[in-house]
Amino acid sequence: MEKDSQNKPxxxxxxxxYIIMLIGLATIALGFILMAGGGSDNPEVFNEEIYSxxxxxxxxxxxxxxxxxxxxxxxxxxxx
Numbered sequence: 001m002e003k004d005s006q007n008k009p010x011x012x013x014x015x016x017x018y019i020i021m022l023i024g025l026a027t028i029a030l031g032f033i034l035m036a037g038g039g040s041d042n043p044e045v046f047n048e049e050i051y052s053x054x055x056x057x058x059x060x061x062x063x064x065x066x067x068x069x070x071x072x073x074x075x076x077x078x079x080x
Contacts, residue, residue, distance in 0.1 A: 014078025024069030031062030 013021075038050035049055075 013073075017073050017076060017078055020073035020076065021070060024066045024073055026066075027069055028063055028066030031059045031066060034062065035059035 011018075035055055038047060038052065038055055040047040
């Protein structure tokens with residue numbers, strides 16, 4: 001019986017850490033999704049939408065916030 005409890009796998013992070021990591025990954029993914037698009041089918045026509053506030057300010061900020069959340073998720077001490 002004692003061997004069974006000793007062989008139980010230990011996770012590197014706690015449950016809350018993994019939840020925070022998933023939130024960070026979702027934030028990063030949302031940033032990249034917002035950054036996508038804005039191209040033109042015709043190379044002769046320039047589309048000003050590529051310089052929109054969403055692609056220049058919001059999306060990169062979300063990506064940076066997502067990476068900060070990931071760092072926080074790694075550094076926070078898991079509750080025991």
